Amino acid sequence: MSYDFLYTVDDGVATLTFNRPEVLNALTFEVYAQLRDLFEKLRYDEAVRVVVMTGAGDSFCSGGDVHQIIGQLLERDMKGHLEFTRMTGAVVQNMRLLDKPIIAALNGMTAGAGSVLALAADLRLASEKARFAFLFTKVGLTGSDMGAAYLLPRIVGMGRASELLLFGDTVDAATAERYGLVNRVVPHDELLSTALQWAKRLAQGPTVAISMTKRMLNHEQSMDLISALEAEAQAQALLLMGEDHRRFYEAFKAKEKPRFVGR
Structure with a gap:
């Protein structure tokens, strides 16, 4: 276009x-x-x-x-x-x-x-x-x-x-x-x-984590604290299961720089 x-x-x-x-x-x-x-x-x-x-x-x-x-x-x-x-x-x-x-x-x-x-x-x-x-x-x-x-x-x-x-x-x-x-x-x-x-x-960073951060910054502006804490708990639970977080952990153990893949 x-x-x-x-x-x-x-x-x-x-x-x-x-x-x-x-x-x-x-x-x-x-x-x-x-x-x-x-x-x-x-x-x-x-x-x-x-x-x-x-x-x-x-x-x-x-x-x-x-x-x-x-x-x-x-x-x-x-x-x-x-x-x-x-x-x-x-x-x-x-x-x-x-x-x-x-x-x-x-x-x-x-x-x-x-x-x-x-x-x-x-x-x-x-x-x-x-x-x-x-x-x-x-x-x-x-x-x-x-x-x-x-x-x-x-x-x-x-x-x-x-x-x-x-x-x-x-x-x-x-x-x-x-x-x-x-x-x-x-x-x-x-x-x-x-x-x-x-x-x-x-x-070049963990793009899923970055995207989720932008989403949460947008959504939490209209939330009370209790709602925000629960929303963040759910979002973080998802990211803790992500491939990029696992790659960080494996790279940390190997004393290497993590190579993120956006998953």
Whole structure:
């Protein structure tokens, strides 16, 4: 399938690069639909174990294209608007339902819908040149878009989330790291190589254990402690019977590095 972004797979790592640098990698209706369908498809693609998302040029993603989306949406009725907002939400839904890690390599401006796509990733690496803006309120829209009001408080806390979503101000990479919005800030020229190093480490690891960890992180957000403890007991009992855990034990006894097989 052809995409309106760059997409490659190498040794278990899929790299998705937004590729409209002339408009700061702004999203179109077609890109949203392609992202929604790709992340659904990746659930069943055994060739991919980790996904890296980044942007071409000097931006990660500036959000929806003003002319190709906003201008056209103003001509739609309410049903058409709802179809669009549900489609954008489905992108985030499919990213979170994907039981494979997603790393966002944020190389520059990360704004609007682009900032929410970064939130929907599991890990966020930022170039020192990265900037973030949840700018929905600045264009007369609610800051609770595509799951932002759900995801952001869970990453940075309610107070910081309220500040970012209500004001819509732009913050630099150092501030984003201080807020906990990104896992790490790295030199601009080292961003993609660092993201790929992280991706390869995950891809070569015990992928069933990693997938289960993502699932549990998602599911336990809505559980009370007793329910979470029981869910973790059941999940861990399954993994204790896994081939990768046995391989760890045998390698430990032989004083060797374990070779995981994802079972």
